[in-house]
Amino acid sequence: MFYSNSWTKCLIYLIFITRGNSECPKPQVERNQNVVLTNDALLKNDFPEGSEVLFQCTNGYMKAQGSESITCTSGEWSTLELICKKKDCGAPKEMPHLTYEFDKEGTLFGASARAICDKGYQIQGSSYRQCYATGWSGRSRCEGYTLIGNKSIECEEDGEYNSFLPECKDVNDLPLKPTTISASMTTSTVAPTIQDVNDIPLKPTSASITSTVPPTIQVSGRHHGIGEHDINAATRNAAAVGSVIVIVIVIVTLVLVVYCFQKRKGSYQTGEDTRRKEELLQFQND
Structure with a gap:
């Protein structure tokens, strides 16, 4: 009877010691928790008693509450309390004549939005945009036409319209308005008045x-x-x-x-009389 009780106590003591020095297995998490082990934790192979590992939120999610760490105690991991939620991209940047139609996810991570232009405008760029971890994908804008001329014209008695037919022009093709110059800065180009x-x-x-x-x-x-x-x-x-x-x-x-x-x-007006001049001319000719 004495030996039996002694062996029982020894076995209990050995089991306690063995269990206290046991290692924990590699921690596992469920996919729906949207958390993953950090790179340091993934590189470890052994998790002895008292080991601590860290978790983080997956791409597109952010911490809502709870601790990121768990601890190995008596061969078991403590309960993970980290809770992650989807990131919010917020509303896309406002653009003229452009609105968005969102799906059930709204502006949260993974949501999509359809770009809609006002009447008379056409979509340029992305028709659909996606909410990623870094924000909305793509770019959208609306470009339209403007009416040049009168909205209504009438046919007069002479069979002619009272105005030119209106046209629809792309606003980007319209010439810029000339700059208005103040009368005090205007330089006159009128020609000067000639009196004489x-x-x-x-x-x-x-x-x-x-x-x-x-x-x-x-x-x-x-x-x-x-x-x-x-x-x-x-x-x-x-x-x-x-x-x-x-x-x-x-x-x-x-x-x-x-x-x-x-x-x-040459001139031969030397002042001599005519007869002397004729002699000089005859001498010159000889």
Whole structure:
């Protein structure tokens, strides 16, 4: 009886010691928990008593509550308390004339959204966008047309419409509006008023003029008190002045030619009498 009790106590003691020094198996988690072991925990092969491993949320999920660690105690792992939830991408960026239609997931991870354009606009880019861990995929925008002209026109008694037919134009093809310039900054380009033909500056004429066409005078006098009669008179006077200048130049040219010819031939006006001059000319010819 004594031996029996002693053996029983020894067996209980050995079982307690063995169980206290036992290792834990590699931790396992259920897929629906949306958690995974960290890289450090995955690289371990042995998990002795007191070992601690860490978990993290899977891609697209974030921690909601609980601890990320479990501990090995008497060959068993403690209960994992980490709870992960889906990330929220939030509403896509607002764009003109563009709205989104979301599925049952709304804006959470894995959700999809369909891009819808207002009437008269067409979708450019992605028709559907997906909520990923990094945010919404793709880009969407709406481009449309604008009405150029009147919305309504009428046929008049003469059989013609009272306005041009309207057109639909792409807003990106429309030219930019001209910049409005203040009246105080506007530079006038109106030609100066000519009161007298003598005030008209004429270009200098060179000696080798080959054309006798009078200079053209452009006068903008309709808005400055000068009528067509004054303009015609100014033109005739200018033509007369041009003709006089040409005649003077021709006369001067002839004088220069005669002078040069006489100088080249030579002059024998030496002051002697005519008879002596004839003797000198005869001597020169001999």
